[in-house]
Amino acid sequence: MDAARPLYVPVILGTSRRGRMSLPVAQLMVSSLSGRSEIETELIDIARMRPRVDDAGEAIKDAAFSARMSRADALVVVSPEYNHGYSGLLKHVLDSCLKEYVHKAVGVVGVSAGPFGGTRGIEALLPVLRELGLVTIFWDVNFSTVQNVFEGSGALRDQAYLPRIDKFLGELVWMARTLRHGREHVVLESGPRQAKAEAKPMICPSCGLEMNHHAEKAVLSTGPADVVEALHACPACGTGASRRGETGTTR
Ligand SMILES: Cc1cc2nc3c(=O)[nH]c(=O)nc-3n(C[C@H](O)[C@H](O)[C@H](O)COP(=O)(O)O)c2cc1C
Structure with missing residues (x-):
């Protein structure tokens, strides 16, 4: 702990x-x-x-x-x-x-x-x-x-x-x-058919370290395409951050 x-x-x-x-x-x-x-x-x-x-x-x-x-x-x-x-x-x-x-x-x-x-x-x-x-x-x-x-x-x-x-x-x-x-600490593995959307790491806004990509969550919308929120957490301070990318695959 x-x-x-x-x-x-x-x-x-x-x-x-x-x-x-x-x-x-x-x-x-x-x-x-x-x-x-x-x-x-x-x-x-x-x-x-x-x-x-x-x-x-x-x-x-x-x-x-x-x-x-x-x-x-x-x-x-x-x-x-x-x-x-x-x-x-x-x-x-x-x-x-x-x-x-x-x-x-x-x-x-x-x-x-x-x-x-x-x-x-x-x-x-x-x-x-x-x-x-x-x-x-x-x-x-x-x-x-x-x-x-x-x-x-x-x-x-x-x-x-x-x-x-x-x-x-x-x-x-x-x-x-x-x-x-x-x-x-545990990285979300992308499958062989998934785009390498997370190739560029997120940097912790609090301590400047590379963050861990741990999840992707569909954000359902009434717009033309669904969006996926890629979630990251800092291994040093725990700060969470996310960024969005489009996908047509969640419906
Ligand atoms: C709209 C309404 C519906 C309720 N339905 C049930 C129920 O289905 N089963 C039950 O045991 N109590 C039921 N109660 C009583 C509540 O479970 C009880 O008041 C309990 O204390 C939790 O709610 P409270 O925090 O608002 O008091 C109901 C109360 C309200 C206001």
Whole structure:
């Protein structure tokens, strides 16, 4: 582990609903992460973002949110279950970034009033996270009948959640470290029929070193040709950068 560069793992609170019970859940996840050495975390409350609703996707990108997603090594998404799905506002906010997520880890914490701990919302969210380029872990945390889990003060009433959170975070941190190594050191191999579009290396804007080309992600558009975003990461400082090239091959 690079001690000079702690993992940054923010917690996204996926609802703006008044009286939301996902708030104490998200606060518990932040305090659990804060207790781990070599991790920096913070709460990202989508209620504070007030995203525009007259457009969607990268057109509504919020600069501060984008910067946090670029910096992140992993995400914890606190996902309330709404009618067996995920929160619409959470999806709207997540859709605002793309290249920022690629080859980063994500774990989902489901929250529900009913007995299933948000699992139906989690299952619906997984393909969305995958399409965004995130790598999902195989542990979740499920807060069933969440109205009984916390005291009115927000303190955790049911201590059985703590070892489950430890397991979940252990796996998330492992995946975050592994993917950071991959982004910074493992080169994406181009197939024999692919053009050598990446022959010219990208240079890190922060430290001037040659960056590692670790991924290509299709950016679907309504224009005549799709675009591929080539993603790079600096092996020394972790800075990410990308550049776009055209392709006709992704549809
Ligand atoms: C629009 C809406 C739909 C909901 N649908 C479900 C559901 O399908 N299953 C369930 O267990 N709880 C459902 N709930 C209750 C929430 O899961 C519950 O409020 C929980 O605390 C998480 O959401 P919250 O953070 O907004 O409180 C729903 C709540 C809302 C507002």
